[in-house]
Amino acid sequence: MRRLLVVAMLIGSGLAAGSARGQKPPLLPEKDVAALANELSGETAKRNLEGIARFHRQRGSQGFHSAAELVAERARAYGLSDVAILQFPADGKIFYGTQRSRPAWDAEVGELTEINLGGPPVCDKEKIENGKIVLNTECEPPYEQKIASYAAEPVVLAEDSESADVKAELVDVGDGTKESDYAGKNVKGKIVLVSAQPGAVQDLAVGKFGAVGIVSYAQNQKTAWSGDDQNLIRWGHLETFSEHKTFAFMVSLKRARAMKEWLAPGKNHGIRLHAVVKAGQHVGNYEVVSATIPGADPKLKEEEVAFSCHLDHQRPGANDNASGCVTILEVARTLQKLISAGKLARPARTIRFIWPPEIEGTVTLLNARPEFAKQIKAVVHMDMVGGGPETKAMFHVTRGPMSLPNFVHDVAWAFAEFVNEESYKFAATGTAKYPFVAPEGGKEPLRAEYSAYTMGSDHDVYQDSSFGIPAIYLNDWPDRYIHTNFDTAANIDPTKLKRAAFIGAASGYFLAGLTAKSEPQMVLSSEMRAMRLSAQMTGHILQVEPAEQQTLNGIFTSYISGADESLQVFPGASKAVPSQAKKPSNKQNISELVFKRSATPKGPLAVFGYDYFADHAKAAGGATPKLLSYEGLWGAGEEYAYEVLNFADGKRNAQEIRDAVSAEYGPVPLEMVVEYLRALEKIGVVEQVK
Numbered sequence: 234m235r236r237l238l239v240v241a242m243l244i245g246s247g248l249a250a251g252s253a254r255g256q257k258p259p260l261l262p263e264k265d266v267a268a269l270a271n272e273l274s275g276e277t278a279k280r281n282l283e284g285i286a287r288f289h290r291q292r293g294s295q296g297f298h299s300a301a302e303l304v305a306e307r308a309r310a311y312g313l314s315d316v317a318i319l320q321f322p323a324d325g326k327i328f329y330g331t332q333r334s335r336p337a338w339d340a341e342v343g344e345l346t347e348i349n350l351g352g353p354p355v356c357d358k359e360k361i362e363n364g365k366i367v368l369n370t371e372c373e374p375p376y377e378q379k380i381a382s383y384a385a386e387p388v389v390l391a392e393d394s395e396s397a398d399v400k401a402e403l404v405d406v407g408d409g410t411k412e413s414d415y416a417g418k419n420v421k422g423k424i425v426l427v428s429a430q431p432g433a434v435q436d437l438a439v440g441k442f443g444a445v446g447i448v449s450y451a452q453n454q455k456t457a458w459s460g461d462d463q464n465l466i467r468w469g470h471l472e473t474f475s476e477h478k479t480f481a482f483m484v485s486l487k488r489a490r491a492m493k494e495w496l497a498p499g500k501n502h503g504i505r506l507h508a509v510v511k512a513g514q515h516v517g518n519y520e521v522v523s524a525t526i527p528g529a530d531p532k533l534k535e536e537e538v539a540f541s542c543h544l545d546h547q548r549p550g551a552n553d554n555a556s557g558c559v560t561i562l563e564v565a566r567t568l569q570k571l572i573s574a575g576k577l578a579r580p581a582r583t584i585r586f587i588w589p590p591e592i593e594g595t596v597t598l599l600n601a602r603p604e605f606a607k608q609i610k611a612v613v614h615m616d617m618v619g620g621g622p623e624t625k626a627m628f629h630v631t632r633g634p635m636s637l638p639n640f641v642h643d644v645a646w647a648f649a650e651f652v653n654e655e656s657y658k659f660a661a662t663g664t665a666k667y668p669f670v671a672p673e674g675g676k677e678p679l680r681a682e683y684s685a686y687t688m689g690s691d692h693d694v695y696q697d698s699s700f701g702i703p704a705i706y707l708n709d710w711p712d713r714y715i716h717t718n719f720d721t722a723a724n725i726d727p728t729k730l731k732r733a734a735f736i737g738a739a740s741g742y743f744l745a746g747l748t749a750k751s752e753p754q755m756v757l758s759s760e761m762r763a764m765r766l767s768a769q770m771t772g773h774i775l776q777v778e779p780a781e782q783q784t785l786n787g788i789f790t791s792y793i794s795g796a797d798e799s800l801q802v803f804p805g806a807s808k809a810v811p812s813q814a815k816k817p818s819n820k821q822n823i824s825e826l827v828f829k830r831s832a833t834p835k836g837p838l839a840v841f842g843y844d845y846f847a848d849h850a851k852a853a854g855g856a857t858p859k860l861l862s863y864e865g866l867w868g869a870g871e872e873y874a875y876e877v878l879n880f881a882d883g884k885r886n887a888q889e890i891r892d893a894v895s896a897e898y899g900p901v902p903l904e905m906v907v908e909y910l911r912a913l914e915k916i917g918v919v920e921q922v923k
């Protein structure tokens with residue numbers, strides 16, 4: 234095997250693991266770290282979480298608005314500046330970059346009742362009315378059983394349900410996503426019981442076969458614990474833009490199994506349901522709460538370091554994502570208090586806090602208010618940061634995509650590693666200078682993991698090449714209660730909130746104060762970065778064919794130098810060094826094609842409740858690119874697609890893009906990459922420049 238540069242750099246540097254580890258905290262003066270550790274409170278964060286978790290926070294809804302008001306009220310009380318609930322019209326037609334705005338959705342009533350249990354309805358012969366005995370003509374079922382109530386547990390009514398008042402039989406159609414699921418079953422005028430998400434079956438069940446509603450026990454967000462707890466009710470969704478409007482109720486696996494058993498062929502049993510729904514889409518607003526702590530430097534205060542989360546989701550949604558929202562709120566309170574008391578110096582840059590609906594709110598904000606995209610230089614994004622042992626969560630400090638090499642992730646990791654060590658020392662011995670333990674919380678060590686880029690939250694939007702803003706992503710995964718009625722405040726550990734708050738606050742505060750005058754930091758050096766990443770990168774290199782190894786090694790090495798370069802650029806000390814000269818290509822023709830991302834539309838192509846690529850590619854015609862269903866060694870379709878577009882910068886040729894995504898997610902044929910780029914060209918997202 235040829236000598237690998239990443240590994241060689243390490244050996245050459247003479248650094249031993251741990252040489253940079255001292256008792257002293259990294260990057261910030263110890264008095265700053267002590268002030269943060271002292272002021273950040275897991276309990277304060279959790280009390281705010283208990284408030285937010287009461288609301289069913291669907292985009293554009295009353296519940297979301299109530300949560301936004303709560304956050305804005307707290308931010309004002311904490312003394313933040315520029316506190317506002319920004320509103321952006323959402324009517325289903327307006328586009329914000331790649332996001333077609335989804336109309337707001339609200340519900341008043343959602344009741345599902347099983348009626349006519351145990352036989353045909355009976356009439357009492359007589360009843361008393363105004364003191365007189367009269368003949369009773371209203372037949373009541375012998376008894377009825379309430380299955381679901383939106384008023385009690387709003388998660389039972391799928392998002393985007395429409396009004397209805399129907400009494401109908403329930404028909405089990407299995408998965409419900411294939412025509413064969415309906416063979417030999419008459420579902421016209423009936424309610425279907427399905428295992429898929431309502432949105433995945435509505436066009437078939439309602440549009441094609443005439444069903445009047447859906448009952449779903451979808452089990453998405455798969456983890457090792459999926460199905461173990463039969464009582465969980467999962468958050469369900471209809472397709473926002475489907476023309477076959479309907480309603481859908483979500484039931485637990487336990488309820489669904491009992492229904493399936495009762496309806497099983499040969500049993501001759503039926504289930505009759507009464508569904509009453511008052512709900513629907515309407516013209517409304519995406520709401521985004523925002524606040525700032527103004528920077529001190531007359532020039533650099535125009536630049537911002539932003540804290541982000543997502544405020545939407547089903548009730549209770551405690552870990553996903555009341556936890557991230559209250560943790561950045563606690564960072565806001567703490568920084569504001571310490572800065573105004575003079576315990577922390579006011580940083581050069583402005584610090585901004587943002588509470589949007591997930592992904593769609595961020596795409597909307599960055600498109601509708603381009604000054605945000607221009608001013609924000611780095612983001613600390615928190616999505617699920619409070620899961621206690623009950624949730625089985627692991628805490629991740631997640632890097633950015635390889636298309637955006639950056640040093641900010643090393644900043645977050647330096648603080649996370651510090652918390653790992655101090656919290657372990659405390660757990661193991663009962664003594665540590667910085668245990669980061671909340672009085673009402675756990676004492677377990679943090680054990681945060683430094684993870685390669687994973688997708689699925691607003692950090693994807695910031696790091697998309699149309700914005701190119703590096704984002705630190707703090708997140709729990711797995712969480713066995715995600716998107717269910719059991720994602721409750723009871724599972725949230727105040728100690729974990731305090732630790733996430735510290736890692737975020739310290740990282741954001743350090744970045745906001747990082748200027749050309751700041752001293753160089755060993756922990757952010759090229760050698761440390763290479764050492765940190767080399768284990769995983771070497772592991773990947775060893776998994777591919779020898780012919781690919783040198784390519785991957787080259788890509789990894791240029792990722793590290795790209796991150797070095799970002800550290801030069803961020804403080805404004807020097808201009809970006811132009812990327813290395815292109816290797817002359819001696820491969821076939823298509824390898825030399827060069828594509829460049831168009832100025833618009835801005836945003837990732839698969840956003841929330843809307844797929845820009847699928848929608849536009851359908852109109853343009855042509856087969857679905859094979860890349861979208863490609864399974865690589867370390868990633869799959871959606872990830873390749875996201876990065877191919879990000880790497881299309883007008884400089885890299887197709888071969889170089891292919892090599893870059895191969896290093897990130899595993900070797901992929903050049904032809905597939907070119908086919909996807911051609912499809913993007915067809916819908917105007919990229920243009921060929923060579």
Ligand SMILES: [Zn+2]
Pocket residue numbers: 543553554591616617690
């Ligand atoms: Zn989330």
